[in-house]
Amino acid sequence: MGEISLKLNGKLETKDVADNTLLIDFIREHVGLTGTHVGCDTSQCGACVIHLDGVSVKACTMLAKQAEGSEIVTIEGLADGDELHPMQQAFHENHGLQCGFCTPGMVMSAVEMVTKNKNISEDEIRKGLEGNICRCTGYHNIVQSVKAGAAKMGG
Amino acid sequence: MNEVTKIDGIGSSVRRTEDKKFLTGKGRYTDDINRPGQVQAYFLRSDVAHAEIKSIDTKAAQSAPGVVGVFTGSDIAADKVGGPICGWVVPCRDGSSTKEPPHPLLAQGKVRFVGDAVAVVVAETMEQAKSAAELIDVDYNELTPVVDFVKADEGAQIHEEVPNNCYFDWELGDESATNKAIESAAKVVKLSVRNNRLVPNAMEPRSALAEYDSLDESYTLHTTSQNPHLTRLVLAAFMFAIPESKLRVIAPDVGGGFGSKIYVYIEEAVCVWASKKIGRPVKWTADRTQAFLTDCHGRDHVNDVQLALDENNKIIGLRVDTVCNLGAYLSAFSVVVPTILHGTLLSGQYDIPAIYTNVKGMATNTVNVDAYRGAGRPEATYLLERTMETAAKEVGMDPAEFRRINFIPKDAFPYQTQVALQYDIGDYEPHLDKAMEMIDYSNFEKRRAEAAKRGMYRGIGMSSYIEACGLAPSAVVGALGGRVGQWESASVRVNPTGTISVFTGSHSHGQGHATTFAQIVADKLGIPMENVEVIHGDTDKTPFGMGSYGSRSLASGGSAISKAVDKIINKSKKIAAHLLEASEDDIDFKDGKFVVGGTDKEKAFGEIALAAYVPHNYPLETLEPGLEENAFYDPTNFVFPSGTHIAEVEIDPATGVVEVVDWAACDDFGNLVNPMIVEGQVHGGIAQGIGQALLEDAHYDENGQLLTASYMDYCMPRADDLPSFKVGYTNTPCTHNDLGVKGCGEAGAIASPPALINAVIDALSPLGVTDMSMPATPQKVWKAIQESQSVAAE
Amino acid sequence: MEIKDSYELPLSKERVWAALNDEQFLKRSIPWCEKLERRSETELAAEVKLKIGPMSTRFTGNITLSDIDPPNGYTITGNGKGGIAGAASGSAKVKLIEDKDTLSTTLSYEVSAQVKGKIAQLGSRLIQSTAKKLSKNFFGSFVKQLEDMDKS
Amino acid sequence: MYSTKYIKPNSTSEALEAIKSMGEGKFLAGGMTLIPTLKQRLASPDGLVDISGCDLDSISDEGDTIKIGAMTKHASVAESGLVNKAIPALAKLADGIGDRQVRNRGTLGGSVANNDPSACYPSAVLALKAIVHTNTRSIEADEFFTGMFETALEENEIIEAISFSKPSKANYVKFPNPASRYAMVGVFVAQFNDGVRVAVTGAGEGGVFRHAEMEAALSSNYNADALSSLEISSEGLISDLHASPEYRANLIKEMTKRAVV
Known part of the structure; x- marks a missing residue:
């Protein structure tokens, strides 16, 4: 056990956690933000993608302790109050989600991808989503969403 | 196409109202819900496929840190709790019925597949439960596992009640007429195909949270279900023998189902049972490995096909002999999927005068096999459309033309097939023509030649499928062995201010019902969509309904809503007539207003609602106050979507x-309520079909170990495996429901595998390749190319 | 899965056979063997800590000798339970063939292996390579020990 | 995950001390393999020593070599101007490991120390005549990889950096496993003044290996055609659900041809 503190969606969170606590469990259970999901146990589905110090990572493949002192943004921290982030808005407008389970991770991956590459091509989007699995959409509308989101984000 | 009358009415691509919560992380899936005092359940599962349990020693686990209970099959048996049931059985050729062995909640005496639950540990935390489970000592007497279902009848008997490991041997159609057609045929095309075994893989793993309230002796179960009411029925009536009113089942946001969340699984039942035993809420959530091991798998058939043609290449007969794998236990729909939902589809879009099929359903030491997107219809379409393509090539016709001359002509509807179904309406040439146009079929050979210059093999393949969805009517379903009705319910409650609450018995787990159903209501009542809220997934709130599967929600559930709205309008007319001092017959309802015909006297819908709830000026002597109506809609027939999909591929030799x-x-899905959502359904279906055809395969080794039990080995389609899709529609509105709609959820998964495999074979046809099993993995395709080349060299 | 290999040893068949029945010899040959105790003529209890990459699991189980045909060979079968990791078993048919002219003995083996549970579910890509490697390690170090003894 | 102790020291010497204080400790680098293994309870170390605070993540140009700190993340290598200029093939390899989230966490040292038979990096280490610098010594690539998941690293020896020789030409082409996206076959080809080195990953039962025949053929003629008449043996190649040794042998040749451009 030991205390960790980190910034989660702009808010300082200080909690006592066991050393073997995964970051995803810290977020979901200790803090109670359940928007980040767990869809597999081999680090492949990407339902748990969050931003850690500005880059996308899989929260299921990190210990909470490894995130000590970092700044984390989860899906709950993306919108600006009631106003959706342009990528969230793009997913809505382009029907880029169905059951919604993979969506938080998908959106977090998309935001990072586009932040790094504003003029992203369809092939780059498809490649960039390699770490996120969706079973509902066939990806067609997700790709359209990311494209539209990129345009909204200034691409 | 539909005429769009309102910006958010029927026929318009309204953006989904449910999106915002999912996009902001506020979706509430079962695992997101926690209850005070909650404990965690972990299931100890068999790691052998077939064994007798000699003993289970749980002593060490009982006293492990954090443990509040360890239970085995004998505890379940002591409380006389029943197991999951099979929801549909069929008669066998020998006159007997389907053999239904018991399925205990926790193994009793025997384990029958890797993943079979042997014990459950309930502890304060999941880690503690797992640690304690490691202390349980199970002594097995291993038996020879039965894995190869085609030879399952020769294997060790898995259930006492199932001789030769054959659950059923069923038939449909006229065998002698079919055999006669085959004997007299100018040509018989023969093909053996295998429909590979798939793992549904909804992204949300299954989860259950059960709570017992000792005050009123009732239970609440949150669970990942496609049909909470059926879950409640099975749990209450067949497992726990309690009144349904003592069990509330809530299926909150559910992260995809694809069939795999229809059934009542042992885990949710054990959680319900344990919650009372322990007196605390019990939660269980599967990890992905457990999902692979214990979610019902899909498909897993082999089919031997004989297609008889006359001298004009017209089909005169079809015989299909099928063996399918149903796994260790029968689950809810496992029997109906390879029989009724498969055999009745064998006529496809074709006018076939004689059809016969028989299906043997086998028990094996693998997890249960049940419905997976399409459920029986993809298997039927695959064998038929592979055979159509093969036949076209063998008789030297263009596959499109061969299909065309065998299509049921458009003036032949309603068309009675030789396999029980009567198609109400359809017109197949237009979607074939349109799909060919969309893909520029006529210039394909140019593209093939261009690819060849780059050293690539290019191929094109098609599939003209039919689907029967929205199972109905109940009387027919019952006659065919179904044990439940196949109607759907709706309750439409007009609130005093004119807003509407719609309660549906169907369930949305990605399909967008909150939007589509609201569109129907808003359109019919002429009110804004924001005023309509759709509620589903809670047995305490919604009327008893069947849930969502088999592309039934709109055709059955949407139609029920439409009927309930009609009742609302009828009653509203009576209220309006009173308020407007006119005869009810003179009241017209249009654009949200009740108007006295030929006058400017009118009442808005909201005024009627208010009058109904504040009946100060109201015909109380003839009409009850309030404005709320129920409808239970039992369709008179299935609906029959159809279409043509064409795939174009390039193969790197x-x-x-x-x-x-x-x-x-x-x-052709009939009328479209929300084209955007329909298109999304088509995309998703195609992706799953491409997954089946190229990537996915559940592989058990000869000892019954599942070797593809994670995303490391089970190949899920990812964004870069798939293309963008061109989607188009034709429309012959369904003749027997008010909305003229058919189902769209499964079509993509049904149509796409044969189209793709036909394209692969077409690409390799210059090499003499004539067959390819699914999935057409790089290794398999490469090997086929190598073999064809070595044959050519000889 | 079948794995075969053979070694030639400049020793008599009896010598190799004796070593095949000497548990101390066997213990030193079994990779990561922590414990090996003879329970009977044909049964030994074993504990092995197997490390494959980051995975590290203790298997407890037994080793049985069957089809014993002195001094021509036997079948040596290991069964191990690795707790949550699952279980593994491997069986090697060992044959000794002596060449009187060169005074050497060829030890040949044929292994079949089986894994259960998590190792099968998650590690399928590694099963064959690992079984091969472990067989090689076992027979390789068995042969090396014999050769070293012979030299010393 | 079993309970375990987590320590994050600030230097390699502290890290070594920490691990020695544990019965069975493990170094935690990016954790991309270790954490999933721990989650599955397939290992139960007493403690984890996180070496991300040990200042091991720099990239520097050392003249004939590019030296990359062990804790440098795959994404940093992929994006590094230095690497892209001197050895673009190495940047390309790093850019194709796992997915973007793996690249944002996974490290060079972690991958090389683990020596997974399907990992990409070992092929670059071997083909680029790299030197593996540890806390005690420098190990040549040819001596470093000793078998599947096995290396020359002693217990409690820590990789601090790896120096990659700058080739005159190099390329890495991978055929990913369709499910896991690990290399089913990955080939790193590097041309140096004294010859061509070809390292193959994903295919060998003993892990990454150099392919002598292809090296010889390409050393005399650096052209894909030089490989045409070669028969690639399937002996010793991995057999699994996804690829037979024969198919892997074919891919080795094909990926090598594609790498030689």
């Missing part, structure tokens, strides 16, 4: 990699 370079889908 050096690696065997198949790239899907183009896809055209033209479907």
Whole structure:
């Protein structure tokens, strides 16, 4: 056990956690933000993608302790109050989600991808989503969403 | 196409109202819900496929840190709790019925597949439960596992009640007429195909949270279900023998189902049972490995096909002999999927005068096999459309033309097939033509030649499928062995201010019902969509309904809503007549207003609602106050979506990699309520079909160990495996429901595998390749190329 | 899965056979063997800590000798339970063939292996390579020990 | 995950001390393999020593070599101007490991120390005549990889950096496993003044290996055609659900041809 503190969606969170606590469990259970999901146990589905110090990572493949002192943004921290982030808005407008389970991770991956590459091509989007699995959409509308989101984000 | 009358009415691509919560992380899936005092359940599962349990020693686990209970099959047996049931059985050729062995909640005496639950540990935390489970000592007497279902009748008997490991041997159609047709045929095309075994893989793993309230002796179960009411029925009536009113089942946001969340699984039942035993809420959530091991799998058939043609290449008969794998236990729909939902589809879009099929359903030491997107219809379509393509090539016709001359002509509807179904309406040439146009079929050979210059093999393949969805009517379903009704319910409650609450018995787990159903209501009542809220998934709130599967929600559930709205309008007319001092017959309802015909006297819908709830000026002597109506809609027939999908592929002969370079889908779903959502359903279905055809395969080794039990080995389609899709529609509105709609959820998964495999074979046809099993993995395609080349060299 | 290999040893068949029945010899040959105790003529109890990459699991189980045909060979079968990791078993048919002219003995083996549970579910890509490697390690170090003894 | 102790020291010497204080400790680098293994309870170390605070993540140009700190993340290598200029093939390899989230966490040292038979990096280490610098010594690539998941690293020896020789030409082409996206076959080809080195990953039962025949053929003629008449043996190649040794042998040749451009 030991205390960790980190910034989660702009808010300082200080909690006592066991050393073997995964970051995803810290977020979901200790803090109670359940928007980040767990869809597999081999680090492949990407339902748990969050931003850690500005880059996308899989929260299921990190210990909470490894995130000590970092700044984390989860899906709950993306919108600006009631106003959706342009990528969230793009997913809505382009029907880029169905059951919604993979969506938080998908959106977090998309935001990072586009932040790094504003003029992203369809092939780059498809490649960039390699770490996120969706079973509902066939990806067609997700790709359209990311494209539209990129345009909204200034691409 | 539909005429769009309102910006958010029927026929318009309204953006989904449910999106915002999912996009902001506020969706509430079962695992997101926690209850005070909650404990965690972990299931100790068999790691052998077939064994007798000699003993289970749980002593060490009982006293492990954090443990509040350890239970085995004998505890379940002591409380006389029943197991999951089979929801549909069929008669066998010998006159007997389907053999239904018991399925205990926790293994009793025997384990029958890797993953079979042997014990449950309930502890304060999941880690503690797992640690304690490691202390349980199970002594097995291993038996020879039965894995190869085609030879399952020769294997060790898995259930006492199932001789030769054969659950059923069923038949449909006229065997002698069919055999006669085959004997007299100018040509008989023969084909053996295998429909590979798949794992549904909804992204949300299954989860259950059960709570017992000792005050009123009732239970609440949150669970990942496609049909909470059926879950409640099975749990209450068949397992726990309690009144349904003592069990509330809530299926909150559910992260995809694809069939795999229809059934009542042992885990949710054990949680319910344990919650009372322990007196605390019990939660269980599967990890992905457990999902692979214990979610019902899909498909797993082999089919031997004989297609008889006359001298004009017209089909005169079809015989299909099928063996399918149903796994260790029968689950809810496992029997109906390979029989009723498969055999009745064998006529496809074709006028076939004689059809016969028989199906043997086998028990094996693998997890149960049940419905997976399409459920029986993809298997039927696959064998039929592979055979159509093969036949076209064998008789030297263009596959499109061969299909065309065998289509049921459009003036032949309603068309009675030789396999029980009567198609109400359809017109198949337009979607074939349109799909061919969408993919520029006529210039394909130019593209093939261009690819050849780059050293690539390009191929094109099609599939003209039919689907029967929205199972109905109940009387027919019952006659065919179904044990439940197949109607759907709706309750439409007009609130005093004119807003509407719609309660549906169907369930949305990605399909967008909150939007589509609201569109129907808003359109019919002429009110804004924001005023309509759709509620589903809670047995305490919604009327008893069947849930969502088999592309039934709109055709059955949407129609029920439409009927309930009609009742609202009828009653509203009576209220309006009173308020407007006119005869009810003179009241017209249009654009949200009740108007006295030929006058400017009118009442808005909101005024009627208010009058109904504040009946100061109201015909109380003839009419009850309030404005709320129920409808239970039992359709008179299935609905029959159809379409043509065409796939274009390129194959790299050096690696065997198949790239899907183009896809055209033209479907006839009748009227579309929300084209955007329909298109999303088509995309998702195609992706799953491409997954089946190129990537996915559940593989058990000869000892019954599942070797593809994670995303490391089970190949899920990812964004870069798939192309963008061209989607188009034709429309013959369904003749027997008010909305003229058919189902769209499964079409993509039904149509796409044969189209793709036909394209792969077409690409390799210059090499003499005539067959390819699914999935057409790079290795398999490469090997086929190598073998064809070595044959050519000889 | 079948794995075969053979070694030629400049020793008599009896010598090799004796070593095949000497548990101390066997213990040193079994990779990561932590414990090996003879329970009977044909049964030994074993504990092995197997490390494959980051995975590290203790298997407890037994080793049985069957089809014993002195001094021509036997079948040596290991069964191990690795707790949550699952279980593994491997069986090697060992044959000794002596060449009187060169005074050497060829030890040949044929292994079949089986894994259960998590190792099968998650590690399928490694099963064959690992079984091969472990067989090689076992027979390789068995042969090396014999050769070293012979030299010393 | 079993309970375990987590320590994050600030230097390699502290890290070594920490691990020695544990019965069975493990170094935690990016954790991309270790954490999933721990989650599955397939290992139960007493403690984890996180070496991300040990200042091991720099990239520097050392003249004939590019030296990359062990804790440098795959994404940093992929994006590094230095690497892209001197050895673009190495940047390309790093850019194709796992997915973007793996690249944002996974490290060079972690991958090389683990020596997974399907990992990409070992092929670059071997083909680029790299030197593996540890806390005690420098190990040549040819001596470093000793078998599947096995290396020359002693217990409690820590990789601090790896120096990659700058080739005159190099390329890495991978055929990913369709499910896991690990290399089913990955080939790193590097041309140096004294010859061509070809390292193959994903295919060998003993892990990454150099392919002598292809090296010889390409050393005399650096052209894909030089490989045409070669028969690639399937002996010793991995057999699994996804690829037979024969198919892997074909891919080795094909990926090598594609790498030689």
